[in-house]
Amino acid sequence: MSFSNYWRAFFQKNGATLALFLIIAVGTWLFMMIILPQLFMLDFSIRANVPPPKFGTEEHYYTLEHYKYMIFGSALSTDSFNIIDVTVFFRTIGAAIFVTLIDVALCYPIAYYLAHSATGGWSRLMVLSLIVPFWINEILRAFAFKIIFGSTGVINNFLVSIGILDQPYDFIRNDIALWAGLSYAFILLMIFPIYNAIESLDKNQIEAARDLGAPWWKIHWRVVVPHAKPGISSGCTMVFMLTAGALAAPQILGGPSSLWFTQIIYQGFNQAGNWARGSAYAIILLVSCIVLVLVMMKIAKVKFGEMMK
Amino acid sequence: MSADVKLESVWIRFGDFIAARDVNLHIKGGEFFTILGPSGCGKTTLLRAVSGFLTPSEGSVLIGGENMAGIGPNRRPTALIFQNLALFPLMTIWENITFSLEVKGVRKAQRKKRADELLELIALPGQGEKMVSELSGGQKQRVAIARALCAQPEVLLLDEPLSALDLKLRQHMRTELRSIQQRVGITFIYITHDQGEALTMSDHVAVMREGIIEQVSDGTTIYDEPDTAFVASFVGENNRFAGKVTNVTDSFAQVSTPEGLIRARCSKSPESKVKTGDDVYVFVRPESLRFVSGRLVDNQMKASVYHEEFEGNMWQVFLDISSTRKRVKMSYVNDGSIRSHSGEKDLPVGFSSEAAIVLPQGPLAAE
Ligand SMILES: Nc1ncnc2c1ncn2[C@@H]1O[C@H](COP(=O)(O)OP(=O)(O)O)[C@@H](O)[C@H]1O
Numbered sequence: 001m002s003f004s005n006y007w008r009a010f011f012q013k014n015g016a017t018l019a020l021f022l023i024i025a026v027g028t029w030l031f032m033m034i035i036l037p038q039l040f041m042l043d044f045s046i047r048a049n050v051p052p053p054k055f056g057t058e059e060h061y062y063t064l065e066h067y068k069y070m071i072f073g074s075a076l077s078t079d080s081f082n083i084i085d086v087t088v089f090f091r092t093i094g095a096a097i098f099v100t101l102i103d104v105a106l107c108y109p110i111a112y113y114l115a116h117s118a119t120g121g122w123s124r125l126m127v128l129s130l131i132v133p134f135w136i137n138e139i140l141r142a143f144a145f146k147i148i149f150g151s152t153g154v155i156n157n158f159l160v161s162i163g164i165l166d167q168p169y170d171f172i173r174n175d176i177a178l179w180a181g182l183s184y185a186f187i188l189l190m191i192f193p194i195y196n197a198i199e200s201l202d203k204n205q206i207e208a209a210r211d212l213g214a215p216w217w218k219i220h221w222r223v224v225v226p227h228a229k230p231g232i233s234s235g236c237t238m239v240f241m242l243t244a245g246a247l248a249a250p251q252i253l254g255g256p257s258s259l260w261f262t263q264i265i266y267q268g269f270n271q272a273g274n275w276a277r278g279s280a281y282a283i284i285l286l287v288s289c290i291v292l293v294l295v296m297m298k299i300a301k302v303k304f305g306e307m308m309k
Numbered sequence: 310m311s312a313d314v315k316l317e318s319v320w321i322r323f324g325d326f327i328a329a330r331d332v333n334l335h336i337k338g339g340e341f342f343t344i345l346g347p348s349g350c351g352k353t354t355l356l357r358a359v360s361g362f363l364t365p366s367e368g369s370v371l372i373g374g375e376n377m378a379g380i381g382p383n384r385r386p387t388a389l390i391f392q393n394l395a396l397f398p399l400m401t402i403w404e405n406i407t408f409s410l411e412v413k414g415v416r417k418a419q420r421k422k423r424a425d426e427l428l429e430l431i432a433l434p435g436q437g438e439k440m441v442s443e444l445s446g447g448q449k450q451r452v453a454i455a456r457a458l459c460a461q462p463e464v465l466l467l468d469e470p471l472s473a474l475d476l477k478l479r480q481h482m483r484t485e486l487r488s489i490q491q492r493v494g495i496t497f498i499y500i501t502h503d504q505g506e507a508l509t510m511s512d513h514v515a516v517m518r519e520g521i522i523e524q525v526s527d528g529t530t531i532y533d534e535p536d537t538a539f540v541a542s543f544v545g546e547n548n549r550f551a552g553k554v555t556n557v558t559d560s561f562a563q564v565s566t567p568e569g570l571i572r573a574r575c576s577k578s579p580e581s582k583v584k585t586g587d588d589v590y591v592f593v594r595p596e597s598l599r600f601v602s603g604r605l606v607d608n609q610m611k612a613s614v615y616h617e618e619f620e621g622n623m624w625q626v627f628l629d630i631s632s633t634r635k636r637v638k639m640s641y642v643n644d645g646s647i648r649s650h651s652g653e654k655d656l657p658v659g660f661s662s663e664a665a666i667v668l669p670q671g672p673l674a675a676e
């Protein structure tokens with residue numbers, strides 16, 4: 001279908017008023033909320049860092065110094081690389097991948113159970129108990145985790161009282177609380193796409209595989225997972241992106257020695273007053289995440305169109 | 310290899326609902342056995358009990374003499390062909406067919422070889438690399454059969470496998486299925502609501518109604534000697550007269566109906582014996598009803614033609630019985646000697662007492 005035909009069909013289907021509204025609403029949203037801010041961010045990131053009164057003057061020249069800084073550090077430093085920032089960057093990406101994997105492992109069985117085994121009231125109760133905790137805001141949830149994982153929190157008290165531990169374990173310093181908090185933070189965004197995908201699988205296919213002698217893991221590997229792949233990919237993409245870009249959970253639950261890349265970006269904007277460097281770092285994180293996701297999709301042979309279903 | 314299948318006093322309940330009541334069947338090894346019944350009567354449920362997806366509430370399933378209690382579907386010598394086929398859409402045809410071998414860990418080269426042999430059997434040579442979505446309905450059907458046969462089952466279970474096909478293909482596949490069954494020599498248990506399929510393909514047919522097996526026999530017996538009013542009304546077309554028995558001799562009964570006295574033969578089944586005073590139905594096939602010209606037959610009445618269909622080889626004549634306005638159907642072969650009777654009134658029609666059967670009143674098939 002040619003482009004103009006497509007528009008004509010769109011107008012005919014929805015009527016002129018609704019069609020116009022949709023175009024304006026979606027267009028405004030796309031432009032004002034996504035494209036424009038990101039363009040400003042990009043512009044900031046490739047200019048010298050000057051205070052707002054000097055914007056647009058000679059001193060606000062174009063430069064790649066902030067990107068260079070991320071990799072090579074300050075010209076004054078003796079190190080040949082910006083070890084701290086680069087390390088934090090890779091650790092953040094690695095941790096986000098790890099959290100994503102934990103979430104897949106956790107959510108796939110739950111989603112499968114919800115879609116194919118749970119019946120009526122029981123499945124509604126499960127869905128409700130998954131959703132309700134998310135009515136509590138993110139900050140509060142992070143602090144709650146901090147409390148239960150604390151040295152005198154319920155978990156330590158319990159483990160000590162039944163004798164598994166001699167003394168409280170420092171879940172915070174060892175980043176366990178952070179892993180748990182981040183894994184839990186976006187769990188719904190993993191469960192629901194997988195649930196949707198699995199739910200659309202014809203139950204007879206599972207039975208057919210079983211009838212042909214397949215053990216349960218083979219049924220999952222050859223029938224359920226391939227069918228749910230678009231849902232798994234879309235869940236992974238969202239969880240990975242959001243985890244890599246999370247700020248509240250690392251801020252509150254992160255141990256004293258661990259820094260999340262978003263915290264460095266935050267410092268750039270707020271403490272160092274260096275919006276240009278903050279922007280450059282944010283762009284680096286965004287682009288890296290997108291590239292990584294695209295590469296993974298290519299490897300897993302998933303197409304964008306399938307993920308939208 | 311083929312195995313026999315025995316269902317012994319099988320009951321299947323879903324809560325208060327009873328999907329199978331005291332089902333007893335013996336299906337011999339190597340035969341083509343059909344379970345025929347209207348949709349919702351519990352055919353699929355019964356088949357699932359044989360394949361192991363469902364455990365009977367009571368009674369037992371024996372395959373090859375072995376009790377199947379506690380044995381899952383993946384460990385039974387059965388293969389099921391689903392009503393919607395349930396082919397794996399994300400695998401190629403050859404992977405679909407040899408899935409049961411993949412499960413057993415057979416190497417790829419060997420699997421491909423086996424797939425080629427089976428593709429040959431189902432007349433789809435060289436199509437192994439295609440995806441399921443690239444095949445037509447009839448081809449998918451055959452792939453499903455090949456996939457089931459590849460598992461080398463002793464019993465093949467087929468759940469209305471032809472219902473999705475168009476008429477022509479369905480008739481072709483009937484012959485095809487029958488010939489595959491004879492070639493591989495294993496037991497087929499086939500379920501359908503289509504009596505044509507049941508009668509043309511099967512060695513034995515079980516007619517089922519609301520979880521009850523009404524009659525088990527070969528196709529001609531089911532058609533000619535129905536045991537119950539349900540079987541008589543469900544299999545083939547039948548004219549039905551309701552009445553009361555006035556007199557019974559050893560194999561014939563005299564029935565008083567609003568259309569007059571009818572003499573008809575009694576059923577041979579002991580459960581369907583009738584005695585004087587019983588409320589009964591008399592069933593007469595359309596092809597047993599005749600225009601009477603001079604010849605005397607036992608049962609005669611006057612009727613008018615209100616509609617007539619000419620089908621080339623057959624005439625279908627729709628009649629009003631003059632005395633009661635009851636409508637009946639008559640069919641006869643067009644041998645070239647008969648003209649149209651359209652619109653004619655008060656013609657003598659009749660049928661012989663051997664061609665009519667008396668059965669106790671009971672549930673009937675939905676019209
Ligand atoms: N899992 C189940 N739970 C409750 N009722 C069921 C279940 N499976 C089948 N039934 C009921 O059993 C009856 C027989 O179903 P089925 O065996 O599928 O009939 P058929 O295959 O002859 O059309 C139907 O009334 C159906 O609603």
Ligand SMILES: [Mg+2]
Nearest residue numbers: 352353392468
């Ligand atoms: Mg069915």
